Amino acid sequence: MPKTLLQIDWLTILIIAILIGFGWGNIYSTTFVSPDESILDLSKIYGKQLLWIFLGALIGIVILALESKFFERFANVIYLFAVLSLLGLFAFGKTIAGQTAWYSFGSFSIQPAEFVKVAVALALAKYISDLDNDLSRFKSQLIAFTIIGIPLALIMLQPDAGSALIYLAFLIPLYREGLPHFYISIGFLTAAIFILTLKFGFTLFAPIFGVLIIIVYLFNKKNKPKLWKYALISLFGIGFSYSVNFILNSVLLPHQKDRFDVLIGETNDIKGSAFNLYQSEVAIGSGGWTGKGWLKGSQTQGRFVPEQHTDYIFSTVGEEWGFMGTSIVVILFTLLILRLFHLAERQKSQFSRVYGYSVMSVIFVHFFVNVAMVIGLFPTVGIPLPFFSYGGSGLWGFLILVIIFLKLDAKRKSLN
């Protein structure tokens, strides 16, 4: 254990500690009632979060104390438990706001989905690191997708589309380990077509897309692929674009459609569906360079932004700490992700590398989706900002995720 302490990456710990500390300060600002009350008051959200942080640190120490081979050896068992915990929700779970996502113990609740990410990362790492598997083969791809797909499907059924979205993060480690370009390209293309169709409509998008394909075909002199490939891409693009309207109007639930409409500015109902985003943008926008000061944000103190201590915590940073605060948070996350990238790349063991990549990717997607949502670049998706948002399950899930990797990294020389 003392040896491990010397070997773990303290820079990562430092960045995370700053994020947690700063996050707690902002949670306090959004939930305190009177400055005279003790910050340890467990009936208050900020008091609970302090407890979660303390317990989270203990969990971290326990993980560091474990044998580093433990995680690879038991990855499949952990995965099995994780899937069972998700299944168990349908029998024993507690339904809050229409989502059956929590186990409830008295006044505390646990959200298993936050921990399942760890299990998926471990299982995926174990599967890919097996010498028999090759992601360029269809069979391996299928199994890898199944590992991701089972919990994803279960979470979709809760239903919690936001948390499910996070599982797209695992495409990044898969790609690193040899998943063909095709999947990533299709992924980006789909996203691009989706957004463009939303914004400009099918009738405007389709001809522009067609002309674009033709131009690319005519000017792509070298490395000329076959004509039928272009035709297929055009057909796919236009067909998908056409189905977006259909998806929006017939597949998505009304509140989900509203969230898209809000994002692209189709609806401006600031009392209704656009209320959250509007209040959030106002809070952030009124922060200026240096913000209104801690505990002094008028939007925050008026509690105008719903869910501000959880999903919308970033808007508090924006209002009370200004551009200075928000850019520091963005930079800290960027540093953390790049640091994790660096650590992952230096692993000798493929298991550690895949796992590290997964950790980085999960944190990145959370960061991207949450901040983009709060600043109005992404539809409303209820997922937390790692280390920042209020919530024990989330905090512990991320801590476990990262600290396992730090342990693996500390022991990288003995693992291969």
Add this chain to the structure above:
Amino acid sequence: MRKLLPIILVSFTAFLFLIRLFYLQIMDDSYDEVSTNISVRKVYDYPQRGYIYDRNGELMVGNQPAYDVMAVPLEVKEFDTLELASLLKLTPDRLKTQLERAWRYSPRLASVITPQLTKKEYAYLQERMHKYQGFYIQKRSLRDYNVEHSANILGYIAEVGQGEISEKSYYQSGDLKGKQGVEEQYEEVLRGERGVKHYLRDIHNKNIKPFKEGKFDTVSKKGSDLHLTIDAKLQAYGEKLMKGKRGGIVVIEPSTGEILSLVTAPSYDPDLLVGRKRSRNFTELYYDTIQKPLYNRALQAIYAPGSPFKALTGLVALQESVVDLEENFRCNGGYSYARGVRMGCHNHPSPVQMVTGIAHSCNSYFAQIYRRTIEKYNTPQKGIDVWRGHMASFGLGDYLGYDLPVGRAGLLPDSDYYNRAYRYPTYQWYASATLSNAIGQGEVLTTPIQLANATAAIANKGWFYRPHIIKKIDDESIKEEKYTTKQVTTIDKEHFNPIIQGMHDVFNYGTAKFLRVPGIEVCGKTGTSENYTKIDGERVQLTDHSIFIAFAPKDDPKIALAVFVENGYWGSRYAGRISSLMIEKYLKDEIERTDLERWILSNTLEEEYAKPYSGEPFKINQ
């Protein structure tokens, strides 16, 4: 290559976020204001409007509390429309349209839903308002009138219109503002300054604490009290005498230019325009296009001045040295000044000189001296302009600069005017073409206040102060140069003596000898003024207006006045009697000549006013 994907994604994301944040937080300033609108509540404190007193300190206008029901549309939560509508005594539809209108004005700012509840309605509502989120009651003060007269002097207060809200940022929906009269003229003095407190509030609309420790709060400042130059008793008496007549009385203190009375008839009770009944009553007054009670005849009506103008004609002739005081003029019942054209005159002793000319109001005399005045110069153009200069120095043909918001300039023609009218130089025109000016029956048009002011200038023998209605603001006498600077006429002082003598003789043996005020030396001049109206597009002459100007006492004048009574016929019949009674009332406080008073009070001109509307042929000047 595959390793690059995370780096590209992260860098791109960081870049995108920083740009977006920079835009939101630094570039786009609109959020600051929105944030303030959302999270800061302004609570207004409306100060009492200043009181209005008369010159003797008698309270004319005070205040009474009133309560507006306001709503901030964004904060309005679902509520029982029927119940609230019945509480507010509105129809549900009306309540809905009021709320829609409030939305259009501003979702975030308060709008009036129903204005000016009484204290009793307020007490009842106050207990029930908490049920209706987004609604609240704003206390304001309304006018409380101690007098039933002076409506046109005082004006009224009313909610500001949408136009005024956008023009002048001081006002907000539901604010009250002076309209007409001194309420409008001295709005900023009377209203004081509204105070405002800023509170941070939360999403449940509760106040959390003062915003920025009250840095932006202001304390309300009470409106200042006004002391008018009006003598409330005289004003009340003047309005009483004018009952059943149309016209105006303007009374000025010659030594100061202070307006002692400003009567227009018909008028209305100022209390009609207070509170919720205001808009209904206002509509009624506004659309009374026959009597025009909102029209201030004393300031806005322009009449031909008639014979009182002869006093000025005489003064100009003396100043221009075109007539000798002792020079006799014969009057054979008129003056033939061109072939076949004759100005008639009434029966009076002949010959006349300046003094007797005024006393008997001889048309022939003044026509001739006027003609000499104009013809003294090489061209009639030059003559008219010199004449006009003299007349203008008495404040005619000009707004006079008094401190009330309405007025007319009247008409004092110059050479351009006649050049245009007679199409000079194609055609020539001569003094004779303008001869009616001599007796105030030509192109000259004056308002009652102009004529009263000219009378004050005669009383002062050549100077006046601009008429004004403000005496003191908060016990501080006015020091405005405009009203404390003597305006000097172009007529030398010595020329006034014969004119004043003539005006005195009007009462001794002239046209107003039965109107003498016992114990007071009064100077005056009667007048009648021909006037016309259109009936079915045809020009029809109506009974002459009765006009009178006077000042008293002859030496050391304390009061100067002009009275116009529409279609009152002889100057002495209505205007003269009223003038005489006003002078007695002001200088002696008691009316001894109760017969004269009774005559005025019991005679009205309503029959006369009904004639043009009767649709039947009628006789005039009976």
